[in-house]
Amino acid sequence: MAGYAFVMLLAGIGIPLLAAINAALGVRLGSPVAAAAILFCVALTLALIVLAMTGFRGLQNLPGTPKHLFLGGAFVAFYVLSVTFIAPKFGVGNAVFFVLLGQLFSAAAIDHFGLFGAQVSPLSLTRAAGISLMAAGVWVTQQV
Template sequence: MTHYALIMLAAGVGIPILAALNAALGKLIGSPTAAGVVLFAVAFGASVLLLFLVTGPQALSKLGGAPKHLFLAGLLVAFYVLSITHVAPHFGVGNAVFFVLIGQLISAAAIDHYGLFGAQVSPLTAMRAAGIGIMALGVAVTQLA
């Protein structure tokens, strides 16, 4: 389990870096949308390379039978990247990411509580809600400083 935590910690470290780099690219070239396209092109290339190195293209053979709503994840990642690329230069990377964190806390609690999208059910107990509230308060406090 520790390696999962470390992977996600690294992903968490990467999110504000991604936001800052892509926002800077969007500002430099004058188009947050074009910066998003570049980001997705690089991400696509890296994903294809990893696909071939780790599992091979046969992993794509089951896509036809996948429920169509699962593909909405692509729209959500596009919305995240394009919105943070546009917003961060005007609002600040920290402010943008902190509000993303609040949204993640809320949606993660709902997904876990109801086991949405096949997620493991983890009921929202009073203790868990208090912990999420404390985390949200911590994020809010960073905005006041």
């Protein structure tokens, strides 16, 4: 479990880095959409390399997969495009803090209802208080 937590910590560290780097690329290119397209090309290339290294496992199940499970790609595109457009004007910290707030609320709902096959973790009073405390922390960071 500690290994999972560490990997997810690194992923969390990567989100603001992604936002800052891609926003800077969008400014440099004069096109946030071009920056997003480049990001996706690099990501696709790396994902295909890892897929090849693992023997293309899972692709045989693609035809029977429910189509709504492909919406993850749309959410990634929305995140990357929105942060690439907004971060240079709103600030990377502001953009990521509000992303974090959205993640807190949606993660709680997904866990509570076990959406998309997620492990059910009911929203107890203690957990709601913790999420509220984290949300309050995000709010405090926005106070100038």
